[in-house]
Amino acid sequence: RNRQLVVLMRMHGQGVIDDAQYAAAKAEKLGVRAPGDMEVHAEYVAEMARAQVYARYGEEAYSTGMKVVTTLRANEQQAAYKAVRKTLIDRELQLAWRGPEDHEELDDNLDDTDPLVSQALVDYNDDETLRVAIVTEAAPKKVVAVLASGEIVTITGKGLRQVQPGLSSKAGAKIKVQRGSVVRVLQQGKDWTITQWPEAESALVALNPRDGEVHALVGGFDFRSNQFNHVTQGWRQPGSSFKPFLYAAAMENGVMPETLVNDAPLSGLGDWSPQNADGSADGPITLREGLARSKNLVSIRLVQLLGPQAAREWAGRYGFDVAKQPDNLTLALGAGSTTPMQLASAYAVIANGGYKIAPVVIKRITDAEGKVVFEAPKAVLDESQHAVSTRSTFMISSLLQEVTRSGTAARAQGQLKRPDLYGKTGTT
Numbered sequence: 001r002n003r004q005l006v007v008l009m010r011m012h013g014q015g016v017i018d019d020a021q022y023a024a025a026k027a028e029k030l031g032v033r034a035p036g037d038m039e040v041h042a043e044y045v046a047e048m049a050r051a052q053v054y055a056r057y058g059e060e061a062y063s064t065g066m067k068v069v070t071t072l073r074a075n076e077q078q079a080a081y082k083a084v085r086k087t088l089i090d091r092e093l094q095l096a097w098r099g100p101e102d103h104e105e106l107d108d109n110l111d112d113t114d115p116l117v118s119q120a121l122v123d124y125n126d127d128e129t130l131r132v133a134i135v136t137e138a139a140p141k142k143v144v145a146v147l148a149s150g151e152i153v154t155i156t157g158k159g160l161r162q163v164q165p166g167l168s169s170k171a172g173a174k175i176k177v178q179r180g181s182v183v184r185v186l187q188q189g190k191d192w193t194i195t196q197w198p199e200a201e202s203a204l205v206a207l208n209p210r211d212g213e214v215h216a217l218v219g220g221f222d223f224r225s226n227q228f229n230h231v232t233q234g235w236r237q238p239g240s241s242f243k244p245f246l247y248a249a250a251m252e253n254g255v256m257p258e259t260l261v262n263d264a265p266l267s268g269l270g271d272w273s274p275q276n277a278d279g280s281a282d283g284p285i286t287l288r289e290g291l292a293r294s295k296n297l298v299s300i301r302l303v304q305l306l307g308p309q310a311a312r313e314w315a316g317r318y319g320f321d322v323a324k325q326p327d328n329l330t331l332a333l334g335a336g337s338t339t340p341m342q343l344a345s346a347y348a349v350i351a352n353g354g355y356k357i358a359p360v361v362i363k364r365i366t367d368a369e370g371k372v373v374f375e376a377p378k379a380v381l382d383e384s385q386h387a388v389s390t391r392s393t394f395m396i397s398s399l400l401q402e403v404t405r406s407g408t409a410a411r412a413q414g415q416l417k418r419p420d421l422y423g424k425t426g427t428t
Helices: 002-013 019-027 043-057 074-092 115-119 239-252 287-292 296-306 308-317 329-333 340-351 390-405 410-416
Strands: 067-070 131-139 142-147 152-156 181-188 191-195 204-207 214-218 260-263 283-286 362-366 372-375
Touching (some): 002 019, 204 340, 239 287, 239 308, 239 390, 260 296, 283 287, 296 329, 308 329, 340 390
Antiparallel strands (some): 260 283, 362 372
């Protein structure tokens, strides 16, 4: 506010604005945005768009006033952003205290309201949720800290649960919380909690299976601290979320949803002794139950039946990189590699009836005059794009609905109260 008045006074003194404009501007209320606060967080998509436009137009991308329209849906994008962050923050709150983020020397004579206290945080990334703060007073039952904005917060009770080891008189130097410690604080309702920046990462992508348009994409917890886009660059093991594609291959080769497959220990595999996640072995069970309960032994027998090479080639129909899938029985457990974007695109083939689609992020590019210089071609679901038979996708969809009805993802249908959910859990 003070800076605003200085600038207005100089503008008025130089004759840039007249008396009426000066008076109106001084009366205007400032809208101050919290650190990192914005209507829609889409930093990873913005970087994807920048890279694609630069690759197409070179330096002109920065100098000719181009406008890029993406396929994102603002409400879905913001929901995805909040979901990814909440998941990682909630997980972090359950972990052991690793110690303060850093330490700054504070003169003992400095009062909490002194600007020099908050200025000690000027070089730190002040997140909109995990606010950076500097501790000015630390005791086992109360911690006082100052935010980068200068706001003073007091943390007590449950807000000190995670940091309690660092407040003990016997705390080691690495985890000790004291005056000058730089920490992260989280506001929950009216109360504040001391926590820490997540070490784990997460990503989420949602796309329309009919045209490939990406409605939401979050490449990681925080773009400013880590620009690596886990949706497009993070090759990971898909684990059990890969199983539906193997089941589809089996059904294309004569196995039916009610075919019995032996859920029993396997022998003759050398040093490898695969088991089901829960250690069970239920004997002959239907293919439907095998996927619903994510039985590893059933999946391995299906790959034995098909042969690893045939199973890999079948996965390629959905858009998986065949070269990144193992040519052995570990393929049954999703031991290959894929990205979240590739995996979402593969599931889209099941969702749309067997048509292979390419993900679309940039919808349109216009120049400074509004002339369209690029427009993404509309997806056409015709026979040329038909990668998997409609019969196959219908049957695997039926099995995927069982996963959410009675299987490992039954909680989803129970909580959302929707009978039209299909999917597969996957743990690596």
